[in-house]
Amino acid sequence: MFGKKTAKNDANGDLQDIGLRIASICGRYFLKSEHLHYGYWPPELAVELNNLPQAQQRYAEFLKSKIPASVKTILDVGCGTGHNASLLLDCGFAVDCVSPSDALSSATRDSLAGRGRLFQSTFESLDIDRKYDCILFSESFQYIDLNSAFENLTRFLNPGGVVLIADFFRVPAEGTSPLSGGHRLNKFKEALAKSDFVAVSEDDITDFTAPNLQLVDEALQQVALPSRDLILDTLRRRYPWSFAFMRFWARLLFNQKLLKMEYKYFSGERNADNFKKFKRYLVYVLKRKSEA
Numbered sequence: 001m002f003g004k005k006t007a008k009n010d011a012n013g014d015l016q017d018i019g020l021r022i023a024s025i026c027g028r029y030f031l032k033s034e035h036l037h038y039g040y041w042p043p044e045l046a047v048e049l050n051n052l053p054q055a056q057q058r059y060a061e062f063l064k065s066k067i068p069a070s071v072k073t074i075l076d077v078g079c080g081t082g083h084n085a086s087l088l089l090d091c092g093f094a095v096d097c098v099s100p101s102d103a104l105s106s107a108t109r110d111s112l113a114g115r116g117r118l119f120q121s122t123f124e125s126l127d128i129d130r131k132y133d134c135i136l137f138s139e140s141f142q143y144i145d146l147n148s149a150f151e152n153l154t155r156f157l158n159p160g161g162v163v164l165i166a167d168f169f170r171v172p173a174e175g176t177s178p179l180s181g182g183h184r185l186n187k188f189k190e191a192l193a194k195s196d197f198v199a200v201s202e203d204d205i206t207d208f209t210a211p212n213l214q215l216v217d218e219a220l221q222q223v224a225l226p227s228r229d230l231i232l233d234t235l236r237r238r239y240p241w242s243f244a245f246m247r248f249w250a251r252l253l254f255n256q257k258l259l260k261m262e263y264k265y266f267s268g269e270r271n272a273d274n275f276k277k278f279k280r281y282l283v284y285v286l287k288r289k290s291e292a
């Protein structure tokens with residue numbers, strides 16, 4: 001271990017780990033893809049599940065295009081299955097990974113195949129004495145504590161180095177967002193302004209990442225919802241008394257949570273249009289103010 005976990009990270013992290021592990025198992029089996037990110041969907045690429053690996057490959061290429069030629073060493077923070085790291089290693093970079101996930105660590109080690117180190121830790125608790133030319137966050141910055149993020153970046157970034165952040169942020173919009181996740185964009189900008197860093201480039205790729213939500217919505221409406229209804233119907237018919245008893249207690253104890261889950265996953269609102277309304281997917285290259 002290269003850092004200690006906090007109780008809060010343990011509680012949230014377990015659920016997140018399971019979700020990511022399931023996504024990685026499904027991706028690997030059904031799509032032959034190891035990536036855990038949204039992908040990059042140019043207009044000419046049809047939004048179909050079969051095209052997700054191609055969109056994810058394009059995203060990896062887009063990320064690579066943002067890395068300055070001077071970069072030799074990369075720290076991939078929140079590396080998921082380590083697939084981005086593996087592609088970057090193939091391109092000749094020296095890459096190490098940070099991942100707090102127990103569930104993903106064997107997949108990460110497989111991707112690295114001994115070519116880079118895996119520091120099993122959160123970024124907040126990372127305790128290493130190495131520095132890198134580039135610190136990469138691919139859809140992982142939203143999990144990092146904003147209060148300590150920039151201080152830690154200073155610790156692990158070589159002079160002249162860059163921070164590459166590709167992630168979505170929450171923006172103000174009317175109504176309640178059915179999509180969770182992301183730092184508030186104004187909070188991120190405030191924290192950035194107070195830090196030693198400055199953005200040298202900002203790309204808005206919301207329109208190119210939102211199509212992923214169309215696939216998520218289709219999967220929820222066409223697979224998860226009918227499967228859920230079928231299971232509940234079968235239980236209701238086979239075990240009417242036990243079912244009624246369980247439903248009574250579930251509604252009494254967890255009604256708000258159940259309604260929230262129903263809205264979030266099965267209302268059809270978890271879609272590309274709402275992603276564009278409530279989120280901004282931004283790719284930032286940051287440098288130290290003194291070096292920009």
Ligand SMILES: C[S@@+](CC[C@H](N)C(=O)[O-])C[C@H]1O[C@@H](n2cnc3c(N)ncnc32)[C@H](O)[C@@H]1O
Binds near residue numbers: 035080084122
């Ligand atoms: C959506 S996945 C992205 C994975 C990968 N970077 C990619 O682009 O496919 C989010 C990643 O962030 C990691 N993560 C979550 N909290 C973290 C933290 N506090 N410090 C470092 N990584 C974290 C998760 O374990 C997971 O690997």
